[in-house]
C-alpha cells in the first residue's frame with residue numbers, strides 16, 4: 493500500500509505537495525512494507541515544489557517515521 497504525506501512548500505504559496513513515501517525512499521532502501529530500521533531513512537529530504545520555482549518541500553525522518561507508524 494502506497495503511503496503518501498502532504499507537505500507544504502516553504503515558498504510564498506505554501507503549496508501542498510503530495511509526497512509518495514515509497515517513491516521517496518526507493519533510491520536508498522528496498523521497500524517492501526517499509527524500511528527495516530529508522531536509521532535507513534535519510535534524516536531529511538529536500539525536494540523542489542511542484543507548483544513554484546523557489547519553494548522547497550522538506551520531509552524529515554520524523555515525518556516519515558510518523559507516517560509509517562514507527
Ligand SMILES: [Zn+2]
Pocket residue numbers: 501502503505506507541542543544545547548
Ligand atoms: Zn510552492
